[in-house]
Amino acid sequence: MSLLPDEFRDRVLHGDCVQVMRGMPSASVDFILTDPPYLVRYRSRTGQTIANDDRDGWLEPAFAEMYRVLKPGSFCASFYGWNAADKFIGAWRKARFRIVGHIVFRKRYASSVRYFRHQHEQAYVLGKGDVAFPDEPLPDVLDWTYTGNRLHPTQKPVPVLRELVTSLSKPNAIVLDPFCGSGSTLLAAREAGRSYVGIELDAKHHNTARLRLNTPIRPSLWPYR
Numbered sequence: 001m002s003l004l005p006d007e008f009r010d011r012v013l014h015g016d017c018v019q020v021m022r023g024m025p026s027a028s029v030d031f032i033l034t035d036p037p038y039l040v041r042y043r044s045r046t047g048q049t050i051a052n053d054d055r056d057g058w059l060e061p062a063f064a065e066m067y068r069v070l071k072p073g074s075f076c077a078s079f080y081g082w083n084a085a086d087k088f089i090g091a092w093r094k095a096r097f098r099i100v101g102h103i104v105f106r107k108r109y110a111s112s113v114r115y116f117r118h119q120h121e122q123a124y125v126l127g128k129g130d131v132a133f134p135d136e137p138l139p140d141v142l143d144w145t146y147t148g149n150r151l152h153p154t155q156k157p158v159p160v161l162r163e164l165v166t167s168l169s170k171p172n173a174i175v176l177d178p179f180c181g182s183g184s185t186l187l188a189a190r191e192a193g194r195s196y197v198g199i200e201l202d203a204k205h206h207n208t209a210r211l212r213l214n215t216p217i218r219p220s221l222w223p224y225r
Contacts, residue, residue: 003028004174004197012186012198012213014206017178018058020199021065029069029197030173031076033164033185035156036062038081048153051202056084059091062178067095067128069176075168076126077103079156092126101125105144105160120144121156125168138167151208152182161188169194183209 002009003025013020037053052058066076076097080088092099103123110117121144145157165175165188175189180198182205189196190213198213200206 002174008197009174009195010190010197010213012180012183012200012206012210014200014203016058016201017199018061018065021062021069021178024069024197026068027071028174029176030071030074031165031169031194032066032070032074032176032178033077033161033168033188034066034177034179035079035154035181035185036179038079039084039087040081050154056087059087060094063091063095063097066176066178067097070128072129073131074128075100075131076128077123077164077168078126079121079123082122088124092124097126097128098131099124100127100131102140103138103164104141106141107144107146109146123164134167136167138163147184151212152184152205155182156184158184158188158191161185162192165189165192165194180209181205183212186213 005025008024036059037050039053039056039059070076078088089099101124103125105121105123107119107121110119112118142160142163145159147155147157149155161184169175171193172195174195174197175185176197177185178199180186180200183198186196186198186209198209200209
């Protein structure tokens with residue numbers, strides 16, 4: 001029997017994820033897949049920014065709550081900013097997560113060009129306590145699909161996220177994304193036969209995610225997932 005009240009299950013919640021998670025029971029979700037702000041003061045070509053990307057005070061409290069609400073023996077996969085890796089790793093370790101893997105997502109295009117052409121995304125896979133090997137382990141280098149960032153300035157592709165959900169959680173699991181943006185993780189969870197909980201601070205993105213999740217699964221309707 002799930003410990004998660006119905007008020008959280010299969011919902012997209014608007015608010016500060018630390019405060020929302022504090023209202024969730026301990027050990028009530030089976031998998032966390034999230035894309036938090038990278039702490040890089042991101043600004044898109046059209047001037048879009050990411051809430052709280054200019055400060056790190058939320059980082060340790062957020063991952064402490066993620067650790068608390070995650071069931072023992074479960075995974076958390078988190079994207080992160082490579083140039084703030086020390087802050088992310090410090091927060092994960094302070095929360096008592098174990099680092100159990102690292103994934104690189106290979107792009108066919110450069111998202112920016114500085115000292116190098118930036119042609120990848122990256123995520124760490126964390127474990128709460130002892131975690132079993134997945135039944136079908138994924139490669140640690142996966143190909144990326146360009147979303148066009150039409151719904152969110154750093155929108156992630158649903159097919160790639162669905163691979164992670166399928167590999168790192170069981171059918172009917174509850175998947176949490178505390179920084180759910182436009183809802184791509186939640187769509188991936190639903191398409192993989194899982195329940196979901198999404199939390200988003202930005203009202204515009206929360207509304208986008210809510211609308212996407214209230215729409216029947218019809219791939220032609222959201223061609224840039």
